Amino acid sequence: ILNVEQSPQSLHVQEGDSTNFTCSFPSSNFYALHWYRWETAKSPEALFVMTLNGDEKKKGRISATLNTKEGYSYLYIKGSQPEDSATYLCAFPSSGTYKYIFGTGTRLKVLA
């Protein structure tokens, strides 16, 4: 069974701090890795879709990197703000299918 692991499970940071979290996934038969942001009482919203080893993508203060050979992706938030408080999910479509495996997420709380 394929597994996607995220760490840490939860994180509290002060406003203005920079932070990062990890998503680990099976490195064999890699196809793509998705990052989503999920605020309480809302739906998950897409951040990035990453496909190439060494990819780095950026959206405002949030960026992500991808290492397909060792099977991990990092999500970075620079200068965290209270509105960044959310659960950050990564997801991995199984190679050859459209079946998705989601991690359990990293719950970020930014304290003002």
Next chain:
Amino acid sequence: EAQVTQNPRYLITVTGKKLTVTCSQNMNHEYMSWYRQDPGLGLRQIYYSMNVEVTDKGDVPEGYKVSRKEKRNFPLILESPSPNQTSLYFCASSFGTDTQYFGPGTRLTVL
């Protein structure tokens, strides 16, 4: 406005009473999927569809049925709901394995 809609948003029902949760998207996406979210378990895929009349099981398909007769619609059917199907359900759609767009969610309680 590009969107995925789900109905109903909230539902309380009783064991054994058949129900359908509808999902519709207006983005002409081929791929549609259903997930359930339970505390501590994250999103788990129930069923997905790669196109009209093409569906396949996700990780937790037991107790659910789906159909994809039209590109825009992907209803989730619970023929005989049980309390362990109490959960928050999300429908999503995408172009292939590109980013998925999620519906607003349906909170189902089965008594």
